[in-house]
Amino acid sequence: MAKTTFEEISAADFFYRNRDIAGFTNPSRAIFAAVRELVENSLDAAESLRMPPNIYVRLSYEGEAGKETQIYRLRVEDNGIGVPPRHIPSAFGQVLFGSKYKLKQQRGTFGLGGKMAILYGQITTHKPACIISSTGASKIYRCRLMIDIQRNRPLILDRKVLINKERWRGTIVEFCLEGDYFRAMPKILEYFKQTAMVNPYANLTFVDPRGRLYKFTRVTKEMPDPPRETLPHPYGVDVELLQRLIQVTPYRNMLEFLRYHFHRVGEITARKFLEFSNISPSKNPKKLSHEEIVRLMHMLKKFGEFLPPDASCLSPLGEELLKAGVLKELKPEFVAVHQRKPSTYAGHPFIVEVGIAYGGEIPKKGNFLIYRFANRIPLLYDEASDVSVRVVNSMNWRRYKVMPDMPTAILVHICSTKVPYKTVGKEFIADRPEVRREIANGLREVARRLQRFLTRREHVDRERKRLGVFSKYLPKIAQFSAQLAGKEKLPDVKKLLRSVKKFGAKET
Ligand SMILES: Nc1ncnc2c1ncn2[C@@H]1O[C@H](COP(=O)(O)OP(=O)(O)OP(=O)(O)O)[C@@H](O)[C@H]1O
Ligand SMILES: [Mg+2]
Incomplete structure (x- = not known):
């Protein structure tokens, strides 16, 4: 009889075996994903300091690899916040480690992207990655590392500390990977163009393997207000979250527990809720039994008087910046933008921003040009499955006298503390009815303005x-x-x- 063997694998091993779900499907997609993940990290790092980002990306040719693939060296430099030295090895060498598991809008979500790029480089070239970073203090830290995939741990090859005379602050990531740049080129260039469109305050420089320089210069230093970290909203909690909060809470009664651990729950609402669910305000949360915790979760979802989440944890681009970005990159004859009011799905706040641009340098394609963005990241693959494309295709454009063969570009930007991505590769957004409704209403508004024009x-x-x-x-x-x-x-x-x-x- 055949014997079944069981084994455990690490998170790094899981993503090594299933790299397709993180967007590293083939050499062309992998080189695109690597550039994108590192640029995203750099943008987050600069924005967290409210610094207009300066990002330099260089891809240089290192040698031939397979039939259609080459080895490239990728280097990304930024003026961001830098990584504290003790976290450098894990931030770049341990899958599912990061600083962004917070309830606020950021590009990074999973603690995975940068490591996937480094891991892909390692398995295709077997060369270490080099990280140089400083938080602007008196030292610069340099670390060469590889990922121990089976144990999901960074393997540090060497470390160096340099004197930071000029008080440089930022991060440089450099590693080699196999890729098919020439197939990926259109997508990479499109990625930079669209990134410049939704980050009009960023300077992006890209030097490609042929030595060509692509520069996307900022048109403004104005940046959107930064998002503030928020607490979980009562409608979105589950038993696990309640248990975690109970474990860490310093509060000894239910009234304070509700007030200080949940978003938009003040004293009056907390009292009303406790009355509604028949729980004594003075009960110690740590004394709740398992059954009581489950009941508490159900009651939280049932209570109809919690205020909807506010949008302080979000950082939409705003109509002015969105317009500036569209004018800069698309140079249209007409543009209309519209920001919807904050809304929620499953307890997560989100804001939809839309735009429509017409004429000028927008090409006539026979079909609308659709630009999709989530938390200021352009989404370039799997267009057909995305909620925005579905909404655009289901709208009655004839009503607005707008035909698909007109030179028209449509933009949809969704920002949320939890964008409903369908994959960890962040390529397309799930068709949630609440999100769909907001996009449709936004598009109707800008379509009307285009019609008037x-x-x-x-x-x-x-x-x-x-x-x-x-x-x-x-x-x-x-x-x-x-x-x-x-x-x-x-x-x-x-x-x-x-x-x-x-x-x-x-x-x-
Ligand atoms: N250029 C950078 N500057 C400062 N910190 C960085 C930089 N790149 C990465 N980091 C740190 O390393 C962590 C891990 O990055 P990684 O890209 O792997 O995951 P993430 O950005 O948190 O999530 P995601 O998987 O969605 O990209 C980040 O959370 C951040 O703290
Ligand atoms: Mg990232």
């Missing part, structure tokens, strides 16, 4: 044509009629033309 422009065009006809024929009519009447002096048609023009201008 197009109608007005049509009218102006018609008027211009009419005036063209008048100014062409009126002088001739004047000449003939003067001849016929046997008069020498021609009537003054300029006055007449002016009055027609005035009338036209008033109407538009």
Whole structure:
């Protein structure tokens, strides 16, 4: 009889075996994902300090690898917050380790992205990664490391401490990986362009393996207000979370426990809730039995009077910055942007921002150009499965006199403390009814504004044509009629033309 053997694998081993779910599917996708993960980390690092990001990315050719693949060296430098020296090895060498498991909007969520890039580099080239970082204090730390995949631990090869005379602050990550840059190139360049669009306050520089320099310069130093960390909302809690809170709480009664551990629960609401659920305000939360905890969770979800989450933990781009980004990268003739009010799904707050741009340098493609963003990250793959694309495709655009063959670009930006991504590769967003509704309402608003612009422009065009006809024929009519009447002096048609023009201008 065959014997079943059981074994345990580490988190790093799991992602090594299943790298497709993190976006590292093939050499072309992998090189794109590596650039993207490191740029995202750098943007987060600069924004957490409220510094306009300066990010330098260089991909250089190192040698041939497979039939269609090459070895590249990737280097990403930023002016971000830097990593404290004791955390450098784990932040870059231990899967599911990070500083972003917080209830506030950030690009990073899983504690995985940077490590996946380094892990992919390691398994394709067997070379270590080099991390240089400083928080701006008197020292710079350099660490060369590999990942012990089976144990999910960083393997430190060497460490060096350098004097930071110039008080440099930031992080440099450098490693080699196998990839197919030429296949990935369009996506990588598109990624930079779209990143510049939703981060118009960032300077991005990219040097590609052919030595070509791509520069995306900031148009503003203005940055969106930073998000504030928040507490869990009572509608979103489960038994595990309640147990964790009970374990750590310093409060000895239910009234304070509810007030200080949950988002938007004040004293009055807490008292009302305790009355509703028949729990004594003075009960010690640590004395709750398992059954009582389960009942507490159900009652929290049932109570209808909790206020919805507020949006202080979110940091949407704002209409002005979104507009500036679109004008900078797409150079359209017309743009309309709209930010929806905060909303929630499953207790998680989110805000949808949308934009529509028309004409100018936007190409006619026969189909709308759809730009999708989540927490200021462009999403470039798996478009068909994304909620935004589904909403765009299901809308009745004819109603707004907007046709897919017009040079039109549509932008949808979703920001949330928990973006409902379908994969850890952050490629597309799940079709949640609450999110879908917000996107649809936002798009209707900007579509109406585009419709108004197009109608007005049509009218102006018609008027211009009419005036063209008048100014062409009126002088001739004047000449003939003067001849016929046997008069020498021609009537003054300029006055007449002016009055027609005035009338036209008033109407538009
Ligand atoms: N350039 C950087 N500057 C400062 N800290 C960084 C930088 N890159 C990574 N880190 C730190 O390392 C941690 C791990 O990064 P990693 O990309 O692996 O995960 P994450 O960004 O937290 O989540 P995600 O998997 O969604 O990217 C981060 O949480 C951050 O604390
Ligand atoms: Mg990350």
